[in-house]
Amino acid sequence: xxxxxxxxxxxxxxxxxxxxxxxxxxxxxxxxxxxxxxxxxxxxxxxxxxxxxxxxxxxxxxxxxxxxxxxxxxxxxxxxxxxxxxxxxxxxxxxxxxxxxxxxxxxxxxxxxxxxxxxxxxxxxxxxxxxxxxxxxxxxxxxxxxxxxxxxxxxxxxxxxxxxxxxxxxxxxxxxxxxxxxxxxxxxxxxxxxxxxxxxxxxxxxxxxxxxxxxxxxxxxxxxxxxxxxxxxxxxxxxxxxxxxxxxxxxxxxxxxxxxxxxxxxxxxxxxxxxxxxxxxxxxxxxxxxx
Amino acid sequence: xxxxxxxxxxxxxxxxxxxxxxxxxxxxxxxxxxxxxxxxxxxxxxxxxxxxxxxxxxxxxxxxxxxxxxxxxxxxxxxxxxxxxxxxxxxxxxxxxxxxxxxxxxxxxxxxxxxxxxxxxxxxxxxxxxxxxxxxxxxxxxxxxxxxxxxxxxxxxxxxxxxxxxxxxxxxxxxxxxxxxxxxxxxxxxxxxxxxxxxxxxxxxxxxxxxxxxxxxxxxxxxxxxxxxxxxxxxxxxxxxxxxxxxxxxxxxxxxxxxxxxxxxxxxxxxxxxxxxxxxxxxxxxxxxxxxxxxxxxxxxxxxxxxxxxxxxxxxxxxxxxxxxxxxxxxxxxxxxxxxxxxxxxxxxxxxxxxxxxxxxxxxxxxxxxxxxxxxx
Numbered sequence: 001x002x003x004x005x006x007x008x009x010x011x012x013x014x015x016x017x018x019x020x021x022x023x024x025x026x027x028x029x030x031x032x033x034x035x036x037x038x039x040x041x042x043x044x045x046x047x048x049x050x051x052x053x054x055x056x057x058x059x060x061x062x063x064x065x066x067x068x069x070x071x072x073x074x075x076x077x078x079x080x081x082x083x084x085x086x087x088x089x090x091x092x093x094x095x096x097x098x099x100x101x102x103x104x105x106x107x108x109x110x111x112x113x114x115x116x117x118x119x120x121x122x123x124x125x126x127x128x129x130x131x132x133x134x135x136x137x138x139x140x141x142x143x144x145x146x147x148x149x150x151x152x153x154x155x156x157x158x159x160x161x162x163x164x165x166x167x168x169x170x171x172x173x174x175x176x177x178x179x180x181x182x183x184x185x186x187x188x189x190x191x192x193x194x195x196x197x198x199x200x201x202x203x204x205x206x207x208x209x210x211x212x213x214x215x216x217x218x219x220x221x222x223x224x225x226x227x228x229x230x231x232x233x234x235x236x237x238x239x240x241x242x243x244x245x246x247x248x249x250x251x252x253x254x255x256x257x258x259x260x261x262x263x264x265x266x267x268x269x270x271x272x273x274x275x276x277x278x279x280x281x282x283x284x285x286x287x288x289x290x291x
Numbered sequence: 292x293x294x295x296x297x298x299x300x301x302x303x304x305x306x307x308x309x310x311x312x313x314x315x316x317x318x319x320x321x322x323x324x325x326x327x328x329x330x331x332x333x334x335x336x337x338x339x340x341x342x343x344x345x346x347x348x349x350x351x352x353x354x355x356x357x358x359x360x361x362x363x364x365x366x367x368x369x370x371x372x373x374x375x376x377x378x379x380x381x382x383x384x385x386x387x388x389x390x391x392x393x394x395x396x397x398x399x400x401x402x403x404x405x406x407x408x409x410x411x412x413x414x415x416x417x418x419x420x421x422x423x424x425x426x427x428x429x430x431x432x433x434x435x436x437x438x439x440x441x442x443x444x445x446x447x448x449x450x451x452x453x454x455x456x457x458x459x460x461x462x463x464x465x466x467x468x469x470x471x472x473x474x475x476x477x478x479x480x481x482x483x484x485x486x487x488x489x490x491x492x493x494x495x496x497x498x499x500x501x502x503x504x505x506x507x508x509x510x511x512x513x514x515x516x517x518x519x520x521x522x523x524x525x526x527x528x529x530x531x532x533x534x535x536x537x538x539x540x541x542x543x544x545x546x547x548x549x550x551x552x553x554x555x556x557x558x559x560x561x562x563x564x565x566x567x568x569x570x571x572x573x574x575x576x577x578x579x580x581x582x583x584x585x586x587x588x589x590x591x592x593x594x595x596x597x598x599x600x601x602x603x604x605x606x607x608x609x610x611x612x613x614x615x616x617x618x619x620x621x622x623x624x625x626x627x628x629x630x631x632x633x634x635x636x637x638x639x640x641x642x643x644x645x646x647x648x649x650x651x652x653x654x655x656x657x658x659x660x661x662x663x664x665x666x667x668x
Contacts, residue, residue, distance in 0.1 A: 080503055141570075162546075
């Protein structure tokens with residue numbers, strides 16, 4: 001078991017014919033993901049070969065769904081085209097849309113997020129590495145060779161910190177790792193993942209990685225307190241970030257007194273979450289909690 | 292990007308939000324000339340991207356052009372919370388009857404924009420929100436519907452704003468969407484003795500990610516001080532923030548770099564910068580990044596912290612070697628490579644055999660090593 005993805009997930013890639021799309025489609029296929037098609041209106045009817053495997057290119061997401069039974073889309077198209085791409089995926093009736101693209105205007109995200117929500121479509125990202133259920137499916141750019149299936153669920157705003165924790169806990173393995181993205185507005189949140197991990201029988205512990213900006217971690221802390229019975233271990237990045245400066249991720253900014261790492265850490269600890277001061281210590285706490 | 296008040300006023304005017312007559316100037320003589328054109332009493336306002344300028348003495352009333360010039364002489368060059376006043380806006384004074392507050396801002400948690408309105412304008416809105424939350428109406432804006440006349444009437448009614456503010460609310464939403472703003476705030480929005488509505492002061496934050504559809508926003512970029520490290524980094528397309536410590540830091544991925552800063556600080560040394568070379572970084576990007584950091588005279592040691600996910604560590608190692616061919620390294624460089632092609636990367640650095648380059652296996656160990664240098668120097 002896992003959350004959001006399964007071995008039966010059938011993935012289309014919007015932007016598969018671009019450089020990033022090609023590169024990561026190859027990696028997704030190599031890790032055993034069923035990538036069943038690409039979408040590019042100008043290249044409909046062609047196909048792209050990946051290590052001897054031909055993946056067909058469709059003109060629209062709807063056509064791709066009709067031809068392949070796809071239920072997941074991974075979006076690599078450039079920022080100006082993301083809104084239309086997500087709208088198309090939502091309208092085609094996919095269950096999960098993962099937006100890898102960085103630099104999507106916030107007004108666009110607000111619009112397609114509302115549309116996805118109204119249609120009951122799960123949106124992950126934008127500006128995220130996607131999600132992986134090791135051994136089952138990999139929708140995005142998280143390296144599949146760091147670790148295998150296991151008992152830990154992970155949710156994070158940061159890609160590389162996700163990889164770092166997967167690496168530190170590689171002997172234990174993961175049920176699903178979800179990179180929710182570092183933008184000010186994202187689809188799937190820490191809370192959505194906590195709720196799913198709580199319900200997932202394969203997940204015994206949750207590692208939750210946050211960073212400065214907004215109050216998603218504080219809200220997640222309230223959620224943990226109210227209804228998560230599984231152990232949760234946390235990590236927060238950005239204690240040394242100065243006020244008012246964006247630290248790499250568009251959403252990573254301390255504004256006045258809101259969004260500080262300290263406030264997030266304190267909120268999590270008050271909810272009974274053990275918070276590591278470094279990624280390694282966080283891994284150690286996770287190990288202890290699993291016993 | 293935050294705009295100056297005079298820039299926000301320009302955007303307001305362009306979208307039909309009523310604003311007072313005003314001009315911007317960067318020297319006292321210019322202020323005098325502007326005040327003469329405006330006629331009558333004026334207000335001279337420091338242009339800084341921070342709050343509290345009134346309390347700091349950055350806003351002065353002037354009865355005539357000579358007084359405006361004198362006020363500008365005081366205000367120009369003033370330091371307000373670390374922000375140097377380089378320009379002032381001189382505006383015609385308004386005969387204010389009542390003050391209100393209105394804003395559209397991004398509600399990150401809800402993933403929508405929020406309209407905020409209050410009849411208690413002119414005050415610090417955070418104070419109003421804390422002391423009397425019922426005095427500040429908060430209404431989510433449906434992204435599909437936007438702010439129509441009907442929605443604006445609801446916002447005005449909830450916040451205790453007069454009916455005359457309704458078209459202004461619609462025009463401000465137009466500023467928010469047409470300009471891709473993350474914040475549009477007017478405080479105060481006033482009614483004048485003759486019943487007109489005016490946006491007396493405005494704050495706008497633009498979404499940097501939307502720059503591709505607003506080439507005209509480039510006019511708002513602050514010219515960086517030539518030769519500054521931030522300018523050099525930007526020219527190379529690097530994500531760099533200068534800080535005031537002594538350990539230079541390069542890493543891949545915003546989260547990991549923030550974490551690296553924290554771990555170095557936890558070992559007792561302040562970081563000199565944030566530098567994210569990004570996912571999938573090449574040797575060139577690594578070399579450029581190291582070049583910027585080593586150009587910083589405050590840097591006593593450098594910590595390169597890379598976890599190769601998409602990034603290949605051998606490319607990172609190549610970049611380090613290449614940078615060291617160009618730049619004479621005089622300060623210790625600590626490197627931790629893990630993940631994708633880490634073995635090859637470590638071998639490349641070991642083979643280069645630079646005496647000031649040390650490889651440490653773990654992030655914590657490497658941070659401790661890099662942090663120990665400033666303490667000794």
